[in-house]
Amino acid sequence: MDQILQILAGTAAVFQPMNLLYLFLGFFIGILFGALPGLTSMLAIVLLLPMTYTMQLQAALIMCMGVYMAGIYSGSITAITINIPGAPSAIMTALDGNAMMRKGQGAKAIGYATIGSAIGGTIGALLLILVSPLAVELALKIRTPGKFSLVFFALVVIIFIESKNRWKAVVSTSLGLMVATIGMDIMKPVARYTFGNPNLLEGIDETTLIIGAFALSELFVQASVNNAEYKRLTSVANSVKFKRRDFFPTWKEHKAIGLWAYLRASIIGYFIGVLPGAGASMASFVSYIEAKRVSKHPEKFGEGAPEGVVASETSNNAVCGGALVPMLSLGIPGDGTTAILMGVLLVYGIVPGPNLFVEQMDAIGPMYMALLISAAVLLPLSLFLFGPYYLRIVRINRLVLYSAIALVAILGTYAATYSVFQMGISVLIGIIMYFLRKEKYPNVSFILGVILGPLMEEYLRTSLTLSHGSVLVFFTNIDSVVFLVITVLFCVLLPRANRKSEKLEAEAEEKMEEEMTKGEEK
Numbered sequence: 001m002d003q004i005l006q007i008l009a010g011t012a013a014v015f016q017p018m019n020l021l022y023l024f025l026g027f028f029i030g031i032l033f034g035a036l037p038g039l040t041s042m043l044a045i046v047l048l049l050p051m052t053y054t055m056q057l058q059a060a061l062i063m064c065m066g067v068y069m070a071g072i073y074s075g076s077i078t079a080i081t082i083n084i085p086g087a088p089s090a091i092m093t094a095l096d097g098n099a100m101m102r103k104g105q106g107a108k109a110i111g112y113a114t115i116g117s118a119i120g121g122t123i124g125a126l127l128l129i130l131v132s133p134l135a136v137e138l139a140l141k142i143r144t145p146g147k148f149s150l151v152f153f154a155l156v157v158i159i160f161i162e163s164k165n166r167w168k169a170v171v172s173t174s175l176g177l178m179v180a181t182i183g184m185d186i187m188k189p190v191a192r193y194t195f196g197n198p199n200l201l202e203g204i205d206e207t208t209l210i211i212g213a214f215a216l217s218e219l220f221v222q223a224s225v226n227n228a229e230y231k232r233l234t235s236v237a238n239s240v241k242f243k244r245r246d247f248f249p250t251w252k253e254h255k256a257i258g259l260w261a262y263l264r265a266s267i268i269g270y271f272i273g274v275l276p277g278a279g280a281s282m283a284s285f286v287s288y289i290e291a292k293r294v295s296k297h298p299e300k301f302g303e304g305a306p307e308g309v310v311a312s313e314t315s316n317n318a319v320c321g322g323a324l325v326p327m328l329s330l331g332i333p334g335d336g337t338t339a340i341l342m343g344v345l346l347v348y349g350i351v352p353g354p355n356l357f358v359e360q361m362d363a364i365g366p367m368y369m370a371l372l373i374s375a376a377v378l379l380p381l382s383l384f385l386f387g388p389y390y391l392r393i394v395r396i397n398r399l400v401l402y403s404a405i406a407l408v409a410i411l412g413t414y415a416a417t418y419s420v421f422q423m424g425i426s427v428l429i430g431i432i433m434y435f436l437r438k439e440k441y442p443n444v445s446f447i448l449g450v451i452l453g454p455l456m457e458e459y460l461r462t463s464l465t466l467s468h469g470s471v472l473v474f475f476t477n478i479d480s481v482v483f484l485v486i487t488v489l490f491c492v493l494l495p496r497a498n499r500k501s502e503k504l505e506a507e508a509e510e511k512m513e514e515e516m517t518k519g520e521e522k
Contacts (some may be wrong), residue, residue, distance in 0.1 A: 005441050014062060019366070022066070026065065026374075030071035031066055031074045045337060048067065052111065061366065064344060065367055069320055069371060070374065071518055072117070073113070073121070073313070076097060076110070076117070076313055080106060080113065081095035083218055089284050092311075095308060096302060099303055100304045100309070102304075103304055105304070112309045113378060114313075114382045115249070116262060116313040120313065121371070123270065123318055124320050125322055127318075127322070133352055143479060145459070149480040149487070150462055151472060152489070153486060157285075157490055158444075165441070168440055172436070172443070175449065176448065178449045180451075183203025184201055184202070199421040205413075207424050208417060208422045209429055211409045212430040214443065215409040216426060218439055219402050219406055222264055244426055246480030249321065261291065264311075265318070266315065266477050273319035273320070273322020273323040273325070280317075283315040283316055324341075324371070327330045327342050350365060483513065
């Protein structure tokens, strides 16, 4: 209770004029970096790190919270408008968000993304304030075998979620897992699959892969579309005139999704954020497939289902609150951004750990409130001020738009890696993924294989080392067994739900055709 009171006392510090200015400055920087492919919130904080050395601790942490929350959210902007995720956490958002955009529902898609992000970020921040000690205890109980089973569950579902291209999803995921092994062995000082090239010793950077697989491959796809076809594809999105009220779903639409959808995604995002190393990408994916599993119409996911946008965006912003828990209480960053934040704390002589909550809560209390306020202002700032400008992206001359994106993407690769070699790899990945996409191989499966592959390998090898090579370790740990059972249930229930929904859809189409035929006869 004393900790909560100290956090609430930090509200006054956040609302001091200069600190509030730093918060909004961080928010706008986060929006900019998150929306541009290759420029992530983590990179924004890295670039701002030298500036924080001359600032007071509270001001530095408050500005970083604004960058963090806005950077995660704004990856959805380009994901929805032009099908290029601005951040890895927006990969799943693009599946339904861009489909809605092509149907002329871009404003509604951004509205769902913003509302979901605001709710998820707010719930994540509140859970951080209220249940941090309990969350740490739960995270510590999930041991390495359980973490392996969680990642295994995610990889299996990557394949099963592609009901129409399941074998191609197997190939894409396997390719991603193979690419993830390039570089130094994660447990031994041994190079793997570098072919003698020293540039590959550190592996292929995640930013390089994401920019190649999404940004550059999408540019190649657009380059292969002639102007007449492009105008046809974007005619609906360009012809619709949006008003500010179009960004706000009606009460009936909210009711169709349900409050529980937002709460479920927030809880998933928060607790996955608490798991060290899991991150917003995994939270977005797990929340998305859970939303599809419980949906009455799972076949609509990927075709413009608002539930998909809500699940992805709500969960990835809820991660912000969860990822701070292991960093502050255990000194173990929950993701890359919190790793940089830990560096900020260490610069000021604050060592994260259990004693931090007892001895220096007054110093970090404003950070908690800054995260909560950043989530709360997402709605008014994004929808009332900037929403209409987001949608104008698609109306920019395609030659100018895609040339600018290509330049930003390539420079973003260099800014993240400082490597011309990685820039070349990004182009190569983009070309390969372009040809794979033409054959209907999903790029989402590929990139999630790359992201989750190293985690699965680390947890697998660590578990087998501790058990002296016995695979029974995965069946004797209760947390691992729970995730494995969930995996089996999902593999059984999802195909059954898909078959049922396809049958109902076919019956509805037949009934509609019969009614049309009767009408013509009359």
